[in-house]
Amino acid sequence: MNRLKKTWRVEEPEASIRDFLLQKVGFSRQIYKRIKQDGTVSLNDRVTELWKKVEAGDTITVHFPPEERGKRLAPENGPLSIVYEDEDVLVLDKPSGIAVVPSIDLSEPSIANRLLYYYEDQGIASTIHIVTRLDRDTSGLMVVAKHALSHSLLTKDQKLVERFYEAIVEGQVEKNEEMIEEPIARLEGSIIRRTVAPEGKPSQTIYKVKKRSSAYTHLELKLLTGRTHQIRVHMAHLHHPLAGDTLYGGTPIPFLEGQALHCTRLVFRHPLTNEELTFTSSPPSIWKRLLDGSRE
Numbered sequence: 001m002n003r004l005k006k007t008w009r010v011e012e013p014e015a016s017i018r019d020f021l022l023q024k025v026g027f028s029r030q031i032y033k034r035i036k037q038d039g040t041v042s043l044n045d046r047v048t049e050l051w052k053k054v055e056a057g058d059t060i061t062v063h064f065p066p067e068e069r070g071k072r073l074a075p076e077n078g079p080l081s082i083v084y085e086d087e088d089v090l091v092l093d094k095p096s097g098i099a100v101v102p103s104i105d106l107s108e109p110s111i112a113n114r115l116l117y118y119y120e121d122q123g124i125a126s127t128i129h130i131v132t133r134l135d136r137d138t139s140g141l142m143v144v145a146k147h148a149l150s151h152s153l154l155t156k157d158q159k160l161v162e163r164f165y166e167a168i169v170e171g172q173v174e175k176n177e178e179m180i181e182e183p184i185a186r187l188e189g190s191i192i193r194r195t196v197a198p199e200g201k202p203s204q205t206i207y208k209v210k211k212r213s214s215a216y217t218h219l220e221l222k223l224l225t226g227r228t229h230q231i232r233v234h235m236a237h238l239h240h241p242l243a244g245d246t247l248y249g250g251t252p253i254p255f256l257e258g259q260a261l262h263c264t265r266l267v268f269r270h271p272l273t274n275e276e277l278t279f280t281s282s283p284p285s286i287w288k289r290l291l292d293g294s295r296e
Contacts, residue, residue: 001125004064004087004147006272010054017041017060018050028152038065066125067148072102073128075117076109083141083279088272089131089154090115090144093281096258099136101128115144132161132266135229137244137258140165141266141281153271162267165221165231166210166283168260168290169240170250173209173217180205180234184227193247194229196237203227205234213291216243220264231261243290253290260287 014020021027021035035041036050042061043052054060084091092111094100099110112128119126129151131143143161145151154160185200187193194200204224211218217240221231232248235241241250245259253260262283269276 001066002123003066003125005061006064006149007059007061010056010058010060012056014054016051017043017048017054020054020060021050021062026153026156027149031148031152034065034148035062039063064147064149067127069116069127073112073116075120076113077117078109078114080111080114080118083281084277086270088146088150089270090146091266091277091279092142092144094134094139094142096137096139096284100130100133100142111142131155132163132226132263134263135232135258135261138261138263139284140261140263141279142263143266143268145271150271154268159224160268162265163223163226163263164265164267165223166262166264167219167221167231167235168216168243168287169219169235170216170243171240172212173207173219173238173240175209177208178206179224180207180238182234182237184230184233194227194233196233201225201227203230203234205231207235211291216290218287218291232259255286255289260290 008025010020022032040047040063041050042048043054044059081093082090083093094111099108101112102110115128124146126147129145129148131145131151131154134140134142145154181204182196183198183200184194184203185197187195202225206222206224208220209217210220223230232242232245236248241248242259242261244250244253244256246252250259264281264283266279
């Protein structure tokens with residue numbers, strides 16, 4: 001396995017390598033601890049200690065230790081639609097019908113299992129770090145961090161990754177545009193379903209009507225928070241469940257697998273280069289049948 005190596009150039013003097021990594025790069029305490037225990041650090045290509053003072057123009061190189069992988073996560077060969085990849089991040093276009101992480105009984109394949117197989121094939125010494133998770137029957141773009149540092153940097157603020165969706169919901173949504181601000185909590189007695197409840201976590205979804213048909217409305221949506229099933233719960237609360245979303249009151253559609261929800265656009269700053277990245281994906285073409293009036 002190829003150990004991850006990262007190099008930074010120091011712009012201003014720092015009291016120590018430790019201060020540089022924690023304050024300038026943004027290492028978490030946990031990642032710093034792992035480097036201190038099992039990694040190696042070089043200053044101007046010479047292995048050194050973390051307390052060493054650094055000057056402007058110095059280069060610091062960190063060799064990260066291999067990451068531990070959970071015993072329940074096994075590699076499994078299977079297709080992955082990789083939209084973008086570099087040393088730090090992956091962007092996938094996920095189909096509906098496959099979970100992102102393994103089920104409790106490990107009975108079905110998952111994106112995580114397939115990623116682990118891919119990592120082993122490519123010699124990547126990391127475990128799986130999901131940044132933006134999609135439901136089993138939601139399709140579209142999702143971000144995966146390829147190591148603990150990029151995951152930590154991307155998830156320290158949930159608003160660092162902007163997520164845009166399209167959905168088809170039942171009925172004709174009256175307002176052309178609206179922000180839904182309804183708290184979401186786990187539904188009492190269920191381990192899966194969520195509901196709008198006063199004691200729930202603050203949740204914000206913005207929608208805009210894209211097209212109306214006789215039975216459905218095509219929406220564009222943006223998540224401002226990232227609660228489980230957020231779009232599905234918010235739209236059901238407005239009495240416009242997603243087409244095919246039987247968990248939240250939608251009518252099953254024979255030709256549609258799961259609910260009509262697709263992540264169409266992701267915008268985020270690269271955790272190491274700070275470059276703004278934008279990715280797009282079109283919703284499934286089969287949606288057109290719904291908007292044209294077909295349910296069969």
